Amino acid sequence: MTSTRAQGRHALFPADPHAREIAEELYEHVREAPILSPHGHVDPAILAEDTPFSDPTELFITRDHYVTRLLHAGGAPLDALGLAPDQPAEPREVWRTLAANWHRFVGTASGYWIAQELESLFGVEDELSPETADRTYDRVASGLAEAAFRPRALFDRFGIEVLATTDDPLDDLARHDLLASDPSFRGRVLPTFRPDAYLDPETPGFAERVERLLAATAQETTFAGYLTALEARRAYFLQHGAVSADHGVYEPFTTDLDPARAQELFAAALGGSLDDAEARLFRGHMLFQMARMSAADGLVMTIHPGVRRNHHRPTFARFGADTGHDIPVRTEYTENLRPLLEAFGTAPGFHMVLFAVDEAVYSREVAPLAGFYPSVFIGAPWWFLDAPDAILRWRSAVTETAGFYRSSGFIDDTRAFLSIPARHDTARRVDAAFLSRLVTEGRVTLPTARRIARDLVDAIPREVFKL
């Protein structure tokens, strides 16, 4: 990982000098370790084509809905930020909007990452403000024009060993193949099977999408054909390097249905005649089927539940998805996952990583499940919770029940390519801070803390994600 001085050598370490010293030692032990990024949303095209990033605004603002949402909350309409498909905004003006609203980002994870990126990658040490806006913009823009800031060069500079993308089941994965076969590119860019839109009958276009899936795999329009089609595409992903299948669901409800009932619901789903309860049953059975397939083919099953997507329909209608108004909801794992876990929870080689945006479940449900089921791993803090204090709360909540070795290792889950090292660096620093506290409290010896710090960025993600 690139050296990041960012907000100081002691950033995110505890205040107490002795604890800080231990944290620093542990962090130094992992600072330069290669980045394993087993889940994220970087577009593989930017690496396959290695085209230069266009401008600072697209890179830091427009593409990052963590950033645009907070500008929107502060009063900037999304079209003024360049999010309207039909109405471009002047990049420098949008950048000035960010600078004028920089105080809104202070204390947030996004603010911390952006400051770290500006400093470590572009040497910008001034805080963003109306006064520094243009100067910073120009500095970043001139940096981006250099060869050293082309995506592949950054990939190397960031020390990324593995980067997983997130892909449609019918994607031909040509860009992944291109990268894998290019001798000049040494990283591993792995596809991830993400079938949500093919599993939820309430997604717009569900029937057409399933028909395309069946056609692509030469299957009949039956539930059995549908399962075979999904299995075929999973196999295709596996052949092209995939290690996991990702599932973004409203709730992690699972249920096993007999084949006749499943066929009935499948037919009704294609016909658009399911009621709400039936649609829920169908989704719950398909999540169960995904576990069955993962237990069989070995793709690690990751579940990202508990988000009401596109909360503000008028914004969705005009600006589309991923525009900052996906809002978490209360989530239940213990009862919802019971059918799945009774069937596959102890299946050899089955791995399931449970992410959460509901902190109440950390100590109550996720850690106890991972503390018994060999298949269950505690997902690293996700989305809004992927931030220094939140990571620390998560470690505190899950470790006493399940230890360090049932956690998944950090995932950055980002579409903001430049933020990858800052995010991993944050996780490494916070884990060092957490471990240093356990050392000063006499709960872990220093040599063991060193081993754990290392395993958290290396052995653990390799095992959990079968890298």
Add this chain to the structure above:
Amino acid sequence: MTSTRAQGRHALFPADPHAREIAEELYEHVREAPILSPHGHVDPAILAEDTPFSDPTELFITRDHYVTRLLHAGGAPLDALGLAPDQPAEPREVWRTLAANWHRFVGTASGYWIAQELESLFGVEDELSPETADRTYDRVASGLAEAAFRPRALFDRFGIEVLATTDDPLDDLARHDLLASDPSFRGRVLPTFRPDAYLDPETPGFAERVERLLAATAQETTFAGYLTALEARRAYFLQHGAVSADHGVYEPFTTDLDPARAQELFAAALGGSLDDAEARLFRGHMLFQMARMSAADGLVMTIHPGVRRNHHRPTFARFGADTGHDIPVRTEYTENLRPLLEAFGTAPGFHMVLFAVDEAVYSREVAPLAGFYPSVFIGAPWWFLDAPDAILRWRSAVTETAGFYRSSGFIDDTRAFLSIPARHDTARRVDAAFLSRLVTEGRVTLPTARRIARDLVDAIPREVFKL
């Protein structure tokens, strides 16, 4: 704000000497800033009439159900504390009960405030105990006899600039007018529109109350007339200085109904024939209507949801409301508020402050909502959570998602007039402590922390509450 030495110059600051020094500097920056109290329950009569406080017991105990509830839990019947309307208690005896039970208050927010008030206002440095009870009582009683302890003198001494009360929609606001027109009184005492009892058909006396409302505004007994009547009273409040409308609901459920259905439910509500589900629909629609009116007339909408009022009916029957057994329940915001936010969430000038007594919603629902909707602000910790550790947990939970500038600024929400400076001082100290941690962790620069500390007690509440 009056100088409060209370539990020491470093009270509530972190233990680490360096972090403590930063906290102290930040705190000194805001210690004397005027108090803005945009939500509370002080009776405007005490200021309008400026009558001396009667005795220490009424002031510190009887009027403060934070205090009586814990004495009750410790075994003191409420009638022995003077809460029975028909059975007065000897004030000095009640004070002795508090002193004998003082250990029960150690570590609580109430205990902290009372100790601070006794010291900063009355110079009492001894801890309360059976030995110090009478001495302290006498000291406070003799203080209260002085002119400097009359309500208006304290208002000045506390440095209060704005104090909002909470008022019935049919209140004539004469006491507010009197204060506003009195050239010798310089503070602003603002009414707040609190229509709960006119919106919930399950409140005892609902129909009669609505009839009074309609009569007072010369409206017909139709749903349209009812809305017009509410609008008219809101306008009256606005003319008399109100900046907000407050809503205490069991759940923040909202729904839009067509006018015919609303009329139907309204008629049934007056006739007392609504079933539970219909009553819920009616309440949900009225909360929706309140948002519509706030978007139109500009009154800031504050929502205080999630409390089962009067949990112990036998106590309610004998002692009335606000006697210490209002108990929080799990609360849901994301789905419940969706209809309201789809309709008004991006309406220009609409402000909605979401309070919570359910800590699980801070990072999961409230901060993400405020991180997108320009109308949504994160209410400061409320009720049981308005205490040093809880405030710190709240800042930690919401700031990484939404920053400092989506929070509401502190509200004291108190009917205990004397506790106002202690409560604001607590919030200022805790915010200084929180910011000092971010500074020592390299996440905020010191100059920016200074600006934020100041904005939290000044620019932010002024903007959120349109002061």
Add this chain to the structure above:
Amino acid sequence: MTSTRAQGRHALFPADPHAREIAEELYEHVREAPILSPHGHVDPAILAEDTPFSDPTELFITRDHYVTRLLHAGGAPLDALGLAPDQPAEPREVWRTLAANWHRFVGTASGYWIAQELESLFGVEDELSPETADRTYDRVASGLAEAAFRPRALFDRFGIEVLATTDDPLDDLARHDLLASDPSFRGRVLPTFRPDAYLDPETPGFAERVERLLAATAQETTFAGYLTALEARRAYFLQHGAVSADHGVYEPFTTDLDPARAQELFAAALGGSLDDAEARLFRGHMLFQMARMSAADGLVMTIHPGVRRNHHRPTFARFGADTGHDIPVRTEYTENLRPLLEAFGTAPGFHMVLFAVDEAVYSREVAPLAGFYPSVFIGAPWWFLDAPDAILRWRSAVTETAGFYRSSGFIDDTRAFLSIPARHDTARRVDAAFLSRLVTEGRVTLPTARRIARDLVDAIPREVFKL
């Protein structure tokens, strides 16, 4: 309590030197105080018979499902750990499995206790590892052969004054009588009335069990007879020293039913014809009845709700209950307990201790309830939450609302006899750490902190559990 040097003199104390010094002083004040253990699962036979412990593996691993569950999660099948009734495992091999997986326990509560026990009782200072496995096993095994390691000797050495067991309502309590009448044994070993299996009609064997209960107490098969039978067995327990009745329920739902309806459900329960909703009503009414009986006979009512027992049915079928897959669920207290509390919440002498495995309820429901009802006490952190960080979170969550004197005092809730001193020592250290923070923050004076530290291990549990 035996002196435990364990992970260092400063274990679990804060890092800041000044706060640490205060914590140490407070801890020294209670370090040797007698252990009061008012709730746990130690088998009274081991004390009655005083037979030597068989081997290190049974003592530290096989009997402790906190330990076996995490080995299972790490890939060790339960039969390889010796849990299959029909398939013994070689103790030394199982011990080696623990040693090889020791890294999995680092940071967990179980890992902390085991390390403390190995050091303080057996003088083992090396961390467990494949290299130290055999050496440690031999050391423990040779220790166990000594008279000083017989259960009664340890009971004395641990400084246990009171130890409550958990017993079936039809138990004859002969072992408790034997201990009580033995002049050479000075401790108090008290039975606890645990009627779950007699109250939940969905427990396998419910009808037969109730018939046995009725036969044993010479009651007719009516609801009235059933209540009388339960009262009779409670009286028997009281006569044999019991101070409490314990209730492990899925949810703390309570309801009062009229006698005719109760009789109807009782008959259907015995006939096995209750549907799910009726079974829930019956359970809810029986929890209500248990409160009525506690209010009458004085047994302290403890409620341990919110756990889905035996989550993985295949494991339950093969290995039985208490094998590591009891998983918490979201729990609701405010509404569920309202009928019970309206009826008995202010009944003189009624004590009810509310435990929780759902941290969200601490500040939201349990502390507010205990802050009003004289009968309600806040149960100490339980099960997965009985660990240093979790205890600290709990104190932080409940104290500001309800103070220290509404909490129950620590319970160890353990079946691992050797872990009792380590668990109580952890609680004492963590409480000292918590108090030391309040002292350094100017919220509690040092003399008051000393009194509280002492009361937490002495006056408070004695009062709450009527010891």
